[in-house]
Amino acid sequence: MDKFMKPIQVGLLGIGTVGSGVFKVLRRNQEEIRRRAGRGIEITMVADLDVARAVEIVGEGVAVVSDARQVIANPAIDIVVELIGGYGIAKTLVLEAIAAGKHVVTANKALLAVHGSEIFAAAQRQGVMVAFEAAVAGGIPIIKALREGLTANRIEWIAGIINGTTNFILSEMRDKGLDFAAVLKEAQRLGYAEADPTFDIEGVDAAHKVTLMSAIAFGIPVQFDKAYIEGITRLAATDIQYAEQLGYRIKLLGITKRADKGIELRVHPSLVPAARLIANVEGAMNAVMVQGDAVGTTLYYGKGAGSEPTASAVIADLVDIARLHTADPEHRVPHLAFQPHTLDAAMDSLPVLPMREVVTAYYLRLRVADQVGVLAKVTGLLAEAGISIDAVLQREADQVSGQEPTSAESPAVPQTDLIILTHETREGLMDAALAQMQQLPTVLAPIVRIRKEELA
């Protein structure tokens, strides 16, 4: 009984941007948080390689060490918060903390998307909680919504803008009509993109996050290795403009969907109808749409990154643990929403589908010779493949190629862009049709293919 009266003691592994946000918010709002949790929640120990900087942040009264294992070994610590990141030492420390009987809170999507099964199993065996609200969409309580708020539903699909860096870049590309490379530089200058932005712009970060949401939504293990991942680095301003003319915005979406034969799990740029709320999520903001069979469409919007928004999620997990750690460990909220012993069987009945099995609609842009019969040939190939066309936008001839002609028919044929929106089809069929179209002598450049989601 006495245990409940004294504050929960938290040890922090790593006190960078997020960690200092956690410290600051916990201290600033300590009275409200205590009133909510029923007991105080205090950071009493911090491990960071830069001890001097850590001391500067936390001041007197908090033990600062350089060795994370001292935090884990401290019997007074109830919860370990891992904010180191990456798959390496973070994994070892999380597993050691679990083995030491500590509850764990982490913002580490990469770690959980890749090693989640091992970590959650270890936690289950020890009867401790591993909470990770901060791992997906920063301050938006989307893990809680999926895992608890929507438990009545058979989830049909999730589509999210879950990487602020890329959404900022896409917003800027649209606003300013600039191509990717120019905007990336600007984003780096403003601090919206890191010096090495690879994980963001190549879609890897979003894939980590959608992998976690997929597992929680469908009751399957995390399977990051099966995610299809395509970033935004090859997007041209031209396509953003054509999409706009057709009533669409281009967003980098993390999508996971229940299909007939399994689960789709994919990250790629997508055309989204401009009328959807999610199409109007601008700048570095995040938003996640969830479609459930009972609830219909829901959407969750907020800041997906940053010191205090991420801290908001970390602290919510701390309060959750303070409130619920006494609940029967066999039945309290499972790490991945579903009882762990049921996950492997679901993996067999709900396999993650290879990309060729995914069904979606498409935007195609073909650089073609502006001559009679081109449209007929292209649409003929689509028809043969059984792919039906939703809309065609044919531009007037806008330039004479200065390049070496790819066709023998004319040394300097007028060129134009042919834009086609298709109805839904299987990606495998589209791949084959694209390969054939690409062979046409009147198709003068690599065909641009962007997927399209109605999200209705």
Add this chain to the structure above:
Amino acid sequence: MDKFMKPIQVGLLGIGTVGSGVFKVLRRNQEEIRRRAGRGIEITMVADLDVARAVEIVGEGVAVVSDARQVIANPAIDIVVELIGGYGIAKTLVLEAIAAGKHVVTANKALLAVHGSEIFAAAQRQGVMVAFEAAVAGGIPIIKALREGLTANRIEWIAGIINGTTNFILSEMRDKGLDFAAVLKEAQRLGYAEADPTFDIEGVDAAHKVTLMSAIAFGIPVQFDKAYIEGITRLAATDIQYAEQLGYRIKLLGITKRADKGIELRVHPSLVPAARLIANVEGAMNAVMVQGDAVGTTLYYGKGAGSEPTASAVIADLVDIARLHTADPEHRVPHLAFQPHTLDAAMDSLPVLPMREVVTAYYLRLRVADQVGVLAKVTGLLAEAGISIDAVLQREADQVSGQEPTSAESPAVPQTDLIILTHETREGLMDAALAQMQQLPTVLAPIVRIRKEELA
């Protein structure tokens, strides 16, 4: 231990639209729900005055009775779901269920907004949970977001479209340029408004909901009697159009805000910048914006009513109880997010402010004589009151009054609309300024005043 293996048994009081949705979804998704909750959740008893109809819905194997007390008295029932509605018998039955040691789930916002303090105190004494996700914004898990997802935050304000009927009517008024009365009839015909729509169109339903959110956000008791309530019945299509020209939409918002001297709690039509996501929430959909000091702005969107969306919330509560009822009752999620013994003290330090103390911006429409000096007089009165002006829209003279002139200056003076947007001021100051403006002989009709929220 055996208790966890057998299904949770649920008794339903009332099986109308929501009740039959709960039954249907629980049955359809029973396997997924069991995988999430760790045990089955089954409706084994239903009380409804229309026994024959109830039997038709639930079929064989479920006991149907006309007397709700038989459900409450049944020792096999773990959770009682109250879907009767209203303040009368529903209150008695909820209190009896609590007294009998049952957990309670209810969608009854009216009951909780008015009698919540009594009900939650009784539940606290008995160590049972009273869950009410379905009471606010239907299927959107907003109670969970506020009570658990945002626990790190000092909540600054909440603004929500939390009544689908009025949002449908406002969307139609805007789309079709029609006045309130015409659209209401259409809404009734389509089933979006009830035969007696008073609670919806007068803002009472929204006020019940925002009262609950206010308590959860700020850690104060429910105080419905102190809410300011203004509905949409006097809204004219003209004002929707003027607002549009100025870059705003008009929405019925439930607002609760932490101000310097206390808490604002109010429901009224509001101008909202058209660029905000919430301004683009159309038809019967709901959305709630929450501003927290750490997380910043978040938004939650979905269906606010209907059989299965509401059932989604009721069932989420059932699963919550199945998962968490074993947690220490003193510390598990408090009914109103904050530990109950702290609520009364907070009521003293955070009183609900009278409307005259509320600070907001305003849209004013004055029907004025189109003559020199009118604008100067009106703006002069605002300046004297210390109210600064954000924008003025003066229409050209558009008609000659056919009415009896209220001014002695001219028997048939040309009239025009003068629209003023003000910056923020105290409502009491605006009331006084309006009273003075209304006295001006050049002001020819009652001044229209609509509040304006930037929600930034």
